[in-house]
Amino acid sequence: MPTVFITGASRGLGLEFVRQYRADGWDVIATCRDPSAAPDLTATGAEVHALDVADDAALSALGRALAGRTFDVLINNAGIYPLKGPQGSFGDIPVDPWMECLRTNVVAPWKVAETFVANLEKAERPVLATVSSKMGSIADASSPGSVVYRSSKAGVNMVIKGLSIELGPRGIICLSMHPGWVQTDMGGPHALITPQESITGMRRLIANASPADNGCFYAYDGQEVPW
Numbered sequence: 645m646p647t648v649f650i651t652g653a654s655r656g657l658g659l660e661f662v663r664q665y666r667a668d669g670w671d672v673i674a675t676c677r678d679p680s681a682a683p684d685l686t687a688t689g690a691e692v693h694a695l696d697v698a699d700d701a702a703l704s705a706l707g708r709a710l711a712g713r714t715f716d717v718l719i720n721n722a723g724i725y726p727l728k729g730p731q732g733s734f735g736d737i738p739v740d741p742w743m744e745c746l747r748t749n750v751v752a753p754w755k756v757a758e759t760f761v762a763n764l765e766k767a768e769r770p771v772l773a774t775v776s777s778k779m780g781s782i783a784d785a786s787s788p789g790s791v792v793y794r795s796s797k798a799g800v801n802m803v804i805k806g807l808s809i810e811l812g813p814r815g816i817i818c819l820s821m822h823p824g825w826v827q828t829d830m831g832g833p834h835a836l837i838t839p840q841e842s843i844t845g846m847r848r849l850i851a852n853a854s855p856a857d858n859g860c861f862y863a864y865d866g867q868e869v870p871w
């Protein structure tokens with residue numbers, strides 16, 4: 645059975661990725677900050693490891709622990725959305741939460757890729773998929789607010805493009821994915837779609853990805869998103 649490695653799997657989209665891949669019989673390596681506080685994740689029967697993606701030492705240690713394993717798919721899913729709405733508007737945005745957001749949403753996906761590239765290279769058709777957001781689309785931006793989150797997702801889109809240029813020639817297909825507006829803790833109860841719909845769509849993108857998709861940005865429904 646193929647193996648998928650997922651970050652930020654304690655709840656929300658990460659947890660639904662784990663559930664769906666497990667239901668399909670995949671070997672799932674799921675990571676989260678605190679496994680002891682993630683009973684829904686441990687109940688899936690996935691192989692669970694502690695990982696704060698912003699902790700470089702922890703990332704290196706997990707890289708050593710998983711050396712030699714094959715990853716068919718790696719999903720950079722962990723993300724944060726500090727300073728939503730009016731809190732994130734022009735005039736008085738605090739620097740520390742912005743830096744934390746960039747550390748988690750932009751830098752960590754690159755460091756995760758560096759850490760596990762050898763695991764991906766062992767697979768026949770490896771896919772490195774990163775959960776970005778349409779809110780990071782510069783072409784789509786037209787309203788004020790949420791610049792902290794928006795700038796982080798615009799930043800991770802460039803990270804993904806950079807990874808596609810580095811890793812495409814090594815046979816790894818790098819995708820940027822918009823999950824839709826989804827009913828999770830982050831998306832809130834009024835979001836438009838369920839985690840089940842979103843993950844079903846993103847898993848389809850991953851399953852159908854070919855080298856021609858390397859470095860592309862797609863929504864969960866298969867539509868290409870403008871950068």
Ligand SMILES: NC(=O)c1ccc[n+]([C@@H]2O[C@H](COP(=O)([O-])OP(=O)(O)OC[C@H]3O[C@@H](n4cnc5c(N)ncnc54)[C@H](OP(=O)(O)O)[C@@H]3O)[C@@H](O)[C@H]2O)c1
Pocket residue numbers: 651652653654655656657658676677678695696697698721722723724725748775776777778822823824825826827828829830831832835
């Ligand atoms: N929901 C939406 O509408 C929507 C739309 C566009 C994009 N996205 C993106 O989709 C991804 C998942 O979002 P979600 O809706 O599932 O959000 P969520 O319900 O808030 O869950 C976020 C997940 O990320 C984990 N996480 C945060 N910081 C982490 C870190 N430093 N190390 C490891 N894990 C960390 C959280 O772990 P803890 O439990 O430890 O906090 C949690 O498992 C994010 O990248 C988000 O930006 C979501």
